[in-house]
Amino acid sequence: MTQLRIPEVARLLGVSDDTVRRWIDQGRLPARREAGARLHVEGADVAAFLVTRRRDPDGADGVQSSARNRLEGIVTDVQREGLVAVVEVQAGPFRVVSMMTREAADDLALEPGVLATAVVKATNVIVERSPAREAD
Template identity: 65%
Template structure:
Protein backbone atom coordinates (compact mmCIF):
# COMPACT_ATOMS: atom_id res chain seq x y z
CA UNK A 1 0.00 0.00 0.00
CA UNK A 2 1.40 3.44 -0.85
CA UNK A 3 2.38 5.88 1.84
CA UNK A 4 1.38 9.44 1.01
CA UNK A 5 3.04 12.58 2.28
CA UNK A 6 0.85 15.20 3.96
CA UNK A 7 0.99 17.42 0.87
CA UNK A 8 -0.10 14.52 -1.34
CA UNK A 9 -3.04 13.73 0.96
CA UNK A 10 -4.06 17.40 0.88
CA UNK A 11 -3.96 17.46 -2.93
CA UNK A 12 -5.99 14.26 -3.23
CA UNK A 13 -8.63 15.38 -0.75
CA UNK A 14 -8.78 19.01 -1.88
CA UNK A 15 -7.82 20.64 1.41
CA UNK A 16 -4.75 22.49 2.70
CA UNK A 17 -1.68 20.81 4.18
CA UNK A 18 -2.57 22.50 7.49
CA UNK A 19 -6.00 20.85 7.51
CA UNK A 20 -4.44 17.42 7.09
CA UNK A 21 -1.93 18.19 9.86
CA UNK A 22 -4.83 19.21 12.16
CA UNK A 23 -6.60 15.91 11.37
CA UNK A 24 -3.43 14.02 12.31
CA UNK A 25 -2.73 16.10 15.44
CA UNK A 26 -6.36 15.71 16.55
CA UNK A 27 -6.24 11.93 16.14
CA UNK A 28 -8.82 11.87 13.32
CA UNK A 29 -6.30 10.55 10.76
CA UNK A 30 -3.48 8.15 11.64
CA UNK A 31 -0.01 8.94 10.31
CA UNK A 32 3.44 7.49 10.71
CA UNK A 33 6.96 8.67 9.92
CA UNK A 34 8.93 7.57 6.87
CA UNK A 35 12.70 7.03 6.62
CA UNK A 36 13.20 10.75 5.94
CA UNK A 37 11.26 11.58 9.16
CA UNK A 38 8.30 13.02 7.23
CA UNK A 39 4.73 12.32 8.28
CA UNK A 40 3.02 9.90 5.90
CA UNK A 41 -0.44 8.36 5.70
CA UNK A 42 -1.04 4.80 4.56
CA UNK A 43 -3.28 4.65 1.47
CA UNK A 44 -5.71 2.18 3.07
CA UNK A 45 -5.94 4.37 6.19
CA UNK A 46 -6.77 7.40 4.05
CA UNK A 47 -9.39 5.43 2.10
CA UNK A 48 -11.08 4.33 5.35
CA UNK A 49 -10.98 7.90 6.69
CA UNK A 50 -12.59 9.27 3.53
CA UNK A 51 -15.28 6.56 3.53
CA UNK A 52 -16.23 7.64 7.05
CA UNK A 53 -16.44 11.31 5.94
CA UNK A 54 -18.99 10.74 3.18
CA UNK A 55 -22.36 12.29 3.88
CA UNK A 56 -25.17 11.30 1.53
CA UNK A 57 -27.48 14.24 1.02
CA UNK A 58 -30.56 14.67 -1.04
CA UNK A 59 -33.69 12.66 -1.57
CA UNK A 60 -34.19 8.98 -2.07
CA UNK A 61 -32.25 7.88 -5.14
CA UNK A 62 -30.19 5.00 -6.40
CA UNK A 63 -27.49 7.43 -7.57
CA UNK A 64 -24.50 7.45 -5.22
CA UNK A 65 -22.14 9.80 -7.06
CA UNK A 66 -22.86 13.33 -5.90
CA UNK A 67 -20.50 16.21 -6.61
CA UNK A 68 -21.44 19.40 -4.78
CA UNK A 69 -20.26 22.59 -6.42
CA UNK A 70 -21.12 25.93 -7.91
CA UNK A 71 -22.52 26.70 -11.35
CA UNK A 72 -19.86 28.51 -13.38
CA UNK A 73 -21.59 28.77 -16.77
CA UNK A 74 -24.95 28.19 -18.42
CA UNK A 75 -25.32 28.23 -22.19
CA UNK A 76 -28.84 28.05 -23.58
CA UNK A 77 -29.51 27.35 -27.25
CA UNK A 78 -32.96 26.50 -28.49
CA UNK A 79 -34.44 23.63 -26.50
CA UNK A 80 -31.18 22.63 -24.75
CA UNK A 81 -28.92 24.06 -22.04
CA UNK A 82 -25.31 23.27 -21.19
CA UNK A 83 -24.57 23.73 -17.49
CA UNK A 84 -21.04 23.74 -16.12
CA UNK A 85 -20.33 23.10 -12.42
CA UNK A 86 -17.02 23.46 -10.59
CA UNK A 87 -17.03 20.71 -7.96
CA UNK A 88 -14.00 20.18 -5.76
CA UNK A 89 -11.50 21.11 -8.44
CA UNK A 90 -13.36 19.19 -11.13
CA UNK A 91 -15.34 20.54 -14.07
CA UNK A 92 -18.66 18.76 -14.59
CA UNK A 93 -20.75 19.55 -17.68
CA UNK A 94 -24.40 18.57 -18.01
CA UNK A 95 -26.66 18.82 -21.03
CA UNK A 96 -30.32 19.23 -20.14
CA UNK A 97 -33.49 20.71 -21.52
CA UNK A 98 -33.84 24.47 -21.42
CA UNK A 99 -37.02 23.92 -19.40
CA UNK A 100 -35.13 21.99 -16.69
CA UNK A 101 -32.41 24.64 -16.43
CA UNK A 102 -35.03 27.37 -16.11
CA UNK A 103 -37.08 25.42 -13.52
CA UNK A 104 -33.92 25.00 -11.42
CA UNK A 105 -33.05 28.71 -11.92
CA UNK A 106 -29.50 27.73 -12.87
CA UNK A 107 -27.10 30.60 -13.40
CA UNK A 108 -23.46 31.30 -12.51
CA UNK A 109 -23.00 31.51 -8.76
CA UNK A 110 -25.82 29.13 -7.83
CA UNK A 111 -24.86 26.18 -5.61
CA UNK A 112 -25.75 22.87 -7.26
CA UNK A 113 -24.99 19.18 -7.01
CA UNK A 114 -24.16 17.03 -10.03
CA UNK A 115 -25.74 13.61 -9.48
CA UNK A 116 -24.17 10.94 -11.66
CA UNK A 117 -25.77 7.56 -12.38
CA UNK A 118 -23.73 5.65 -14.90
CA UNK A 119 -23.71 2.07 -16.06
CA UNK A 120 -20.10 2.42 -17.15
CA UNK A 121 -17.35 4.23 -15.27
CA UNK A 122 -13.82 3.97 -16.59
CA UNK A 123 -11.08 3.78 -13.95
CA UNK A 124 -7.43 4.53 -14.60
CA UNK A 125 -4.72 3.68 -12.13
CA UNK A 126 -2.19 6.40 -11.56
CA UNK A 127 1.06 6.54 -9.68
CA UNK A 128 -0.43 9.25 -7.48
CA UNK A 129 0.39 12.92 -7.15
CA UNK A 130 4.15 12.40 -7.05
Protein backbone atom coordinates (compact mmCIF):
# COMPACT_ATOMS: atom_id res chain seq x y z
CA MET A 1 0.00 0.00 0.00
CA THR A 2 1.21 3.52 -0.82
CA GLN A 3 2.27 5.56 2.21
CA LEU A 4 2.56 9.31 1.80
CA ARG A 5 4.26 11.84 4.03
CA ILE A 6 2.46 15.04 4.91
CA PRO A 7 4.37 17.21 2.38
CA GLU A 8 3.47 14.73 -0.38
CA VAL A 9 -0.21 14.79 0.59
CA ALA A 10 -0.15 18.60 0.67
CA ARG A 11 1.42 18.74 -2.81
CA LEU A 12 -1.13 16.30 -4.22
CA LEU A 13 -4.07 18.21 -2.71
CA GLY A 14 -2.70 21.66 -3.54
CA VAL A 15 -2.71 22.84 0.09
CA SER A 16 -0.10 23.62 2.73
CA ASP A 17 1.46 21.09 5.09
CA ASP A 18 -0.30 22.91 7.94
CA THR A 19 -3.70 22.39 6.30
CA VAL A 20 -3.04 18.64 6.04
CA ARG A 21 -1.96 18.53 9.68
CA ARG A 22 -5.12 20.43 10.69
CA TRP A 23 -7.30 17.93 8.77
CA ILE A 24 -5.49 15.10 10.55
CA ASP A 25 -5.96 16.77 13.96
CA GLN A 26 -9.68 17.30 13.18
CA GLY A 27 -10.05 13.62 12.29
CA ARG A 28 -11.00 14.42 8.69
CA LEU A 29 -7.95 12.65 7.25
CA PRO A 30 -6.65 9.49 8.93
CA ALA A 31 -2.93 9.25 9.58
CA ARG A 32 -0.69 6.67 11.20
CA ARG A 33 2.62 6.74 12.97
CA GLU A 34 4.70 3.60 13.12
CA ALA A 35 6.82 3.20 16.26
CA GLY A 36 9.44 5.95 16.11
CA ALA A 37 8.60 6.77 12.47
CA ARG A 38 7.19 9.82 10.76
CA LEU A 39 3.49 10.43 10.42
CA HIS A 40 2.10 9.08 7.14
CA VAL A 41 -1.20 8.83 5.32
CA GLU A 42 -2.25 5.83 3.25
CA GLY A 43 -2.82 6.60 -0.42
CA ALA A 44 -6.26 4.95 -0.23
CA ASP A 45 -7.21 7.29 2.64
CA VAL A 46 -6.19 10.33 0.58
CA ALA A 47 -8.34 9.06 -2.31
CA ALA A 48 -11.33 8.51 0.00
CA PHE A 49 -10.83 11.98 1.51
CA LEU A 50 -10.87 13.53 -1.95
CA VAL A 51 -14.08 11.74 -2.91
CA THR A 52 -15.76 12.88 0.31
CA ARG A 53 -14.50 16.43 -0.13
CA ARG A 54 -15.68 16.53 -3.75
CA ARG A 55 -19.20 15.54 -2.65
CA ASP A 56 -19.26 18.05 0.24
CA PRO A 57 -21.98 20.61 -0.55
CA ASP A 58 -20.19 23.20 1.62
CA GLY A 59 -17.25 23.01 -0.77
CA ALA A 60 -19.33 23.54 -3.91
CA ASP A 61 -18.85 26.82 -5.73
CA GLY A 62 -22.38 26.85 -7.15
CA VAL A 63 -21.27 26.18 -10.73
CA GLN A 64 -22.90 23.23 -12.43
CA SER A 65 -20.95 21.69 -15.27
CA SER A 66 -20.36 18.33 -16.88
CA ALA A 67 -16.61 19.00 -16.72
CA ARG A 68 -15.07 17.65 -13.53
CA ASN A 69 -11.51 18.84 -14.02
CA ARG A 70 -11.39 22.34 -12.56
CA LEU A 71 -7.99 23.86 -11.86
CA GLU A 72 -8.10 27.12 -9.95
CA GLY A 73 -5.19 29.44 -10.56
CA ILE A 74 -3.95 32.80 -11.71
CA VAL A 75 -3.51 34.13 -15.24
CA THR A 76 0.21 34.54 -15.94
CA ASP A 77 0.15 35.57 -19.61
CA VAL A 78 -2.32 36.62 -22.30
CA GLN A 79 -1.24 37.01 -25.91
CA ARG A 80 -3.78 38.48 -28.30
CA GLU A 81 -3.16 38.32 -32.01
CA GLY A 82 -5.83 38.91 -34.60
CA LEU A 83 -8.92 36.86 -33.71
CA VAL A 84 -7.09 34.55 -31.29
CA ALA A 85 -5.85 34.77 -27.70
CA VAL A 86 -3.51 32.37 -25.92
CA VAL A 87 -4.03 32.41 -22.16
CA GLU A 88 -1.72 30.80 -19.61
CA VAL A 89 -3.01 29.90 -16.14
CA GLN A 90 -0.75 28.71 -13.34
CA ALA A 91 -2.82 26.32 -11.25
CA GLY A 92 -0.64 25.14 -8.38
CA PRO A 93 2.33 23.38 -9.97
CA PHE A 94 0.50 23.07 -13.30
CA ARG A 95 0.72 25.43 -16.27
CA VAL A 96 -2.44 25.28 -18.36
CA VAL A 97 -2.52 26.95 -21.77
CA SER A 98 -5.81 27.73 -23.51
CA MET A 99 -6.38 29.01 -27.01
CA MET A 100 -9.63 30.93 -27.39
CA THR A 101 -11.12 33.73 -29.42
CA ARG A 102 -9.85 37.19 -28.67
CA GLU A 103 -13.46 38.19 -28.04
CA ALA A 104 -13.78 35.56 -25.27
CA ALA A 105 -10.57 36.74 -23.59
CA ASP A 106 -11.76 40.34 -23.81
CA ASP A 107 -15.23 39.47 -22.45
CA LEU A 108 -13.62 37.70 -19.49
CA ALA A 109 -11.18 40.63 -19.03
CA LEU A 110 -8.30 38.15 -18.84
CA GLU A 111 -4.99 39.79 -17.94
CA PRO A 112 -1.98 38.66 -15.92
CA GLY A 113 -2.85 38.60 -12.23
CA VAL A 114 -6.55 37.78 -12.69
CA LEU A 115 -7.81 34.73 -10.79
CA ALA A 116 -9.28 32.13 -13.13
CA THR A 117 -10.35 28.51 -13.27
CA ALA A 118 -9.19 26.28 -16.11
CA VAL A 119 -11.96 23.80 -16.85
CA VAL A 120 -10.75 20.76 -18.79
CA LYS A 121 -13.05 18.37 -20.63
CA ALA A 122 -11.16 16.04 -22.91
CA THR A 123 -11.92 12.87 -24.79
CA ASN A 124 -8.41 11.57 -24.13
CA VAL A 125 -6.64 11.75 -20.81
CA ILE A 126 -3.39 9.88 -20.35
CA VAL A 127 -2.70 8.64 -16.84
CA GLU A 128 0.82 7.59 -15.97
CA ARG A 129 1.70 5.75 -12.80
CA SER A 130 4.46 7.35 -10.79
CA PRO A 131 7.45 5.13 -10.13
CA ALA A 132 7.29 3.25 -6.85
CA ARG A 133 9.47 4.66 -4.13
CA GLU A 134 10.93 2.80 -1.25
CA ALA A 135 9.37 3.11 2.20
CA ASP A 136 11.37 4.93 4.85
